[in-house]
Amino acid sequence: MNEHDDLSFGAIFNDTGSRSEPANTAAASTDEPVVICDGVHVRYKTLATGKKLKLGGGGGMLKRQRGIQEVHALKGVSFVAHRNESIGVIGTNGSGKSTLMRSITGLTPTSEGAIYAKSRPNLLGVGAALIPDLSGARNIMIGSLALGLTRSQVEEKFDDIVEFTGLEDFIDLPMRTYSSGMSQRLKFAIATSVQHEILIVDEALNVGDKKFRDRSEGRIRSIRENAGTVFLVSHSMRTIKDTCNRALWIEKGELRADGPALDVIREYQAFNKEAKERGE
Amino acid sequence: MDMAKLAAEHGLDRVGGRPSLPQYVKQLISRSDFTYTLAKYRMQSENERNRLGMLWVLLRPSFSALIYGTVFGVIMQGATARPPDFAPFVVIGVFVLEFFNTSMNGGAKSIINNASLVQSLPFPRIVLPIAIVFQNLLNFIPTFIFMALLAMMWGGRPDWDWFLFIPLFFLFWVFNQGVAFIFARVTVHFRDLSQVTPFISRMIFYTSGVFFELKTMVEKINPDLQPFADWQPINNVLSIARGILMKDGVVPYDYFWHLAIWAFGIFIFGFIFFWQAEERYGRDE
Numbered sequence: 001m002n003e004h005d006d007l008s009f010g011a012i013f014n015d016t017g018s019r020s021e022p023a024n025t026a027a028a029s030t031d032e033p034v035v036i037c038d039g040v041h042v043r044y045k046t047l048a049t050g051k052k053l054k055l056g057g058g059g060g061m062l063k064r065q066r067g068i069q070e071v072h073a074l075k076g077v078s079f080v081a082h083r084n085e086s087i088g089v090i091g092t093n094g095s096g097k098s099t100l101m102r103s104i105t106g107l108t109p110t111s112e113g114a115i116y117a118k119s120r121p122n123l124l125g126v127g128a129a130l131i132p133d134l135s136g137a138r139n140i141m142i143g144s145l146a147l148g149l150t151r152s153q154v155e156e157k158f159d160d161i162v163e164f165t166g167l168e169d170f171i172d173l174p175m176r177t178y179s180s181g182m183s184q185r186l187k188f189a190i191a192t193s194v195q196h197e198i199l200i201v202d203e204a205l206n207v208g209d210k211k212f213r214d215r216s217e218g219r220i221r222s223i224r225e226n227a228g229t230v231f232l233v234s235h236s237m238r239t240i241k242d243t244c245n246r247a248l249w250i251e252k253g254e255l256r257a258d259g260p261a262l263d264v265i266r267e268y269q270a271f272n273k274e275a276k277e278r279g280e
Numbered sequence: 281m282d283m284a285k286l287a288a289e290h291g292l293d294r295v296g297g298r299p300s301l302p303q304y305v306k307q308l309i310s311r312s313d314f315t316y317t318l319a320k321y322r323m324q325s326e327n328e329r330n331r332l333g334m335l336w337v338l339l340r341p342s343f344s345a346l347i348y349g350t351v352f353g354v355i356m357q358g359a360t361a362r363p364p365d366f367a368p369f370v371v372i373g374v375f376v377l378e379f380f381n382t383s384m385n386g387g388a389k390s391i392i393n394n395a396s397l398v399q400s401l402p403f404p405r406i407v408l409p410i411a412i413v414f415q416n417l418l419n420f421i422p423t424f425i426f427m428a429l430l431a432m433m434w435g436g437r438p439d440w441d442w443f444l445f446i447p448l449f450f451l452f453w454v455f456n457q458g459v460a461f462i463f464a465r466v467t468v469h470f471r472d473l474s475q476v477t478p479f480i481s482r483m484i485f486y487t488s489g490v491f492f493e494l495k496t497m498v499e500k501i502n503p504d505l506q507p508f509a510d511w512q513p514i515n516n517v518l519s520i521a522r523g524i525l526m527k528d529g530v531v532p533y534d535y536f537w538h539l540a541i542w543a544f545g546i547f548i549f550g551f552i553f554f555w556q557a558e559e560r561y562g563r564d565e
Contacts, residue, residue: 033290038283078283106296107399107562115295116287120402128397133325142321145314146401 034198034229035081035104035121039113042074042099073099075253076113086220086230088240088261090268091250097233100250101200104231121198121231122147126191127183132176136167136186139175143190157193164189164215185212192219195226202233217243237265298559299404301552307404315407319414337419338426345374348491363493365526368434372522373490375427379420380456380514381481386412387460388467388477391561398562405561406554409464413457424449428525435527444524444531451536452517455543461550465557488514495519510535513542 045068073096081087089097102108105121129146130139140161144154162171165185167178175183201220220243224230234240240247240261247264249257251271257264287294299307308315327333349370363369390408391398398405424445432438467473488494489509498509509515516535523531 033286033292036283036287036292038287080283080286102399104295105402106559109296109563114284116284116292117295118290118292120295122402123400125400128394128400131321131325133328134321138321142314142317145311145317146397146403148311148314148403151313151317 032083033080034083034118036116037077037079037100037104037113038115040074040077040100040103040110040115041072041112042096042103042108043111044071044073045069073253074103074110077250077253077255078113079248079255079258081229081231083229084224085246086224086232086244088244088247088264089231089233089250090235090237090240090247090265091256092272095250096253097250098202101202101231101233104198105200117198119197121200122196124191124196124199124201125187127187130175130187133174135173136165136171136175136178137162139186140171140190143187144193147191147194149194161189161193164193164219166212181209188216188219192216192223196223196228198229198231199223200231200233237269240265296559298555301555304404304406304555304558308406308410311403311407314403315411315414318407318411319418322411323415323418334422337422341375341378341423342426344378345371348374363496365434365528368431368436368526369522370491371427371430372525373488373518375423376452376518376521377485377488377490377514378423379416379452380459380484380517382416382419383413383456383460384463384481385477386416388463388474390460390464391468392471392474395562405558406461406551409460409554410457413453413460416456417453420449431525436525436529437527441524441531444520447536448517448520448524448539451539451543454547455513455517455539458543458546458548458550461554462546465554468557468561484514488512489518511538511542513539516542 077096077100089100091097099108101123103110104115104117105123106115126143126147129143131142134142137158140158141151141154144157144161145151149157162168165171165182167182167186170178170182175186178186199220217239220230220232230243232240232244244261246259247257247261248255249264249268256271257267298304327336330336332339349367387409390412391405394408398408428436428438428442463473463477467477489497489512494509494512494515495506498505516539519532520535520539523529
């Protein structure tokens with residue numbers, strides 16, 4: 001633990017404080033960093049192609065503006081995530097939460113700073129690999145293969161996945177006939193059937209009925225218990241409270257707070273209340 | 281105070297790096313189940329969408345053969361020096377070229393049309409162009425059988441030469457795969473190129489001797505350009521296929537090694553060229 005003490009980054013939260021959550025005792029015993037963000041800046045250049053809407057104005061196609069705009073999405077974010085932690089990421093819309101998660105997976109390059117990880121972090125998202133015209137059963141196959149399982153591993157897990165979705169009666173129907181809740185369940189079941197070392201969940205727990213939500217939270221917890229690290233991006237403070245032991249609060253691209261989930265949420269809610277009173 | 285040092289102490293790697301070439305090949309091999317299943321399932325779903333299903337695999341090249349046969353064989357009769365046995369000549373040309381065209385166009389779209397897949401899951405990206413070309417190969421098998429049946433209708437007879445199709449289509453596949461690798465990466469850098477590929481394939485169509493004998497044509501224009509006809513890879517494939525299937529066909533055996541040089545050269549170059557941009561695929565530009 002002492003190896004962290006000489007780190008002068010204010011944002012780093014030393015994960016050995018007294019925490020009420022039982023899961024934390026396990027975390028403290030393996031205080032091993034798995035993801036390190038070191039002063040991460042992300043700047044985007046986007047081609048602003050749209051012309052300004054002007055009713056009745058002339059000009060037309062040729063006058064369309066094609067200016068390049070720079071967006072400074074992250075402004076120096078640093079933190080260390082450890083094995084067995086489950087980290088909630090909160091912040092208002094457009095604050096940079098998703099950009100941070102995408103940088104951690106390596107999809108968005110950092111403009112400054114560096115990100116280190118034990119293994120390549122996975123986004124909990126398998127939807128893009130699925131083929132709507134094919135049956136749920138075939139999609140379980142292709143989705144799990146996309147996540148890196150072999151064919152025989154998928155065959156082994158197949159029944160468990162089907163059971164978890166609760167879609168036994170529909171599994172041979174094409175996925176395009178599923179309701180959105182049903183396909184979300186299928187995707188979640190496939191995505192979490194694999195043991196992830198570092199998993200990023202972006203607002204995926206808010207789907208389905210209460211029963212499925214509880215089961216999903218249980219899955220996330222079991223991934224964490226099996227020596228995984230989970231990042232959970234959510235606007236539901238209840239979900240974060242129930243599943244996370246630590247929280248990061250990102251505001252306007254900066255890390256505003258980093259600490260035990262309950263403390264950070266309290267701070268965040270106080271900030272939001274204040275902003276509301278100011279009339280923002 | 282150094283985070284990079286902390287990372288190094290615990291064996292953490294920097295995110296967004298590119299694996300070495302041997303590592304990359306190893307990753308690719310471990311994903312062979314995925315590659316194969318992706319190709320198979322996508323083929324099924326694409327063909328199930330149409331009412332006539334798999335039949336379209338045969339109908340598409342038949343229609344093109346019919347059109348080109350009509351235009352160049354009937355309407356413009358006499359305008360061009362028509363090779364003998366024009367019908368099987370055009371059919372073989374159009375059907376075989378279809379595998380190349382679909383591979384080039386499919387390769388060009390393989391990364392840009394799968395952006396969300398590339399952005400959400402880690403796997404060697406080269407799986408995507410491989411899957412699309414394999415899918416085209418699976419589609420090509422019934423086309424080929426149909427083509428052989430048509431050739432027999434026009435007097436071709438199966439003989440030992442037909443076994444030459446195995447090395448021929450293997451080389452053709454390797455060649456198409458290499459071309460698909462190159463187009464897959466280039467369209468990521470210049471997205472607009474996917475708009476241009478249909479023109480490129482048309483250009484190739486008109487210069488590869490699909491409905492005329494390239495060798496005779498080149499002879500007429502400038503005899504010094506003969507090496508162009510002898511080394512044009514598509515012409516190599518078409519000439520060998522015609523030599524095997526047509527009634528009085530003669531197989532130009534030295535085209536095999538011309539094609540082999542092309543196929544492996546393009547494949548190896550394409551593979552490395554694609555791998556060099558591995559970390560860029562799916563990133564926001």
